[in-house]
Amino acid sequence: MSPRSLCLIAALVLLIQGFSIFAPMVVLGGAIQWPDSLDYPPAQMLPLLLEQVDAVRLGYGLYLGYSLLFLVTGALTVRLAARPGPQGVLGLIALGAAAASALARAIGIIRWLTGSVALAEAHSAPGLSADARTAIEATQGAVNAWGGAIGEALGVAGFAAIWAISVSLLILRDRQLPAWAGLTGLAAGVLVALPGLELFGITPPVSIVLSTTGIQLWFMALGLLFLWRGLRRPA
Numbered sequence: 016m017s018p019r020s021l022c023l024i025a026a027l028v029l030l031i032q033g034f035s036i037f038a039p040m041v042v043l044g045g046a047i048q049w050p051d052s053l054d055y056p057p058a059q060m061l062p063l064l065l066e067q068v069d070a071v072r073l074g075y076g077l078y079l080g081y082s083l084l085f086l087v088t089g090a091l092t093v094r095l096a097a098r099p100g101p102q103g104v105l106g107l108i109a110l111g112a113a114a115a116s117a118l119a120r121a122i123g124i125i126r127w128l129t130g131s132v133a134l135a136e137a138h139s140a141p142g143l144s145a146d147a148r149t150a151i152e153a154t155q156g157a158v159n160a161w162g163g164a165i166g167e168a169l170g171v172a173g174f175a176a177i178w179a180i181s182v183s184l185l186i187l188r189d190r191q192l193p194a195w196a197g198l199t200g201l202a203a204g205v206l207v208a209l210p211g212l213e214l215f216g217i218t219p220p221v222s223i224v225l226s227t228t229g230i231q232l233w234f235m236a237l238g239l240l241f242l243w244r245g246l247r248r249p250a
Contacts, residue, residue: 064131
């Protein structure tokens with residue numbers, strides 16, 4: 016693949032990655048008040064989920080696609096950040112972190128497309144006893160906490176942060192991209208890692224929505240950089 020084509024493809028993927036977060040935000044925000052609904056108690060969330068099940072499937076389906084796209088985004092960014100040739104340790108760490116992040120995010124999202132829907136349907140069954148309803152709500156609380164820890168804390172705050180920091184160090188080391196791209200990437204990587212402190216019982220100084228917005232803006236900036244470089248190169 017020519018350098019021009021590679022830059023233009025990377026630009027397209029990164030811009031899609033950057034802007035695609037708004038699709039699930041619009042769909043889920045309008046249907047179930049996402050992301051605030053992530054903190055709703057199960058007794059409130061399960062009926063809302065069942066009422067808006069089609070919108071939930073669409074919104075989280077889009078979110079799943081966006082999350083899996085991160086593997087492509089991660090690999091293309093590593094390719095353009097590093098010097099041509101075999102991947103060194105930093106490049107391999109970044110590629111592994113991108114794959115792990117995509118997988119963890121997908122697992123976290125699938126809880127809303129499978130287990131939570133099944134629990135919402137069971138919760139709405141006529142004649143359900145109070146004890147059974149309480150048990151279903153407790154199960155939903157556990158499923159949500161487990162899935163959130165895998166998807167948001169591990170997939171985003173953990174592996175995506177490792178990827179962003181590794182790529183930023185590649186940029187600063189190999190100088191295939193401007194230094195500002197590496198410096199802002201380090202800032203984005205640290206920012207997106209902060210919500211992971213919750214796993215250790217520490218209240219994060221920023222919400223996962225704010226930290227994710229930071230790395231999305233970095234994706235957009237890199238996408239525009241690759242677009243500019245691709246258009247400047249001869250066909």
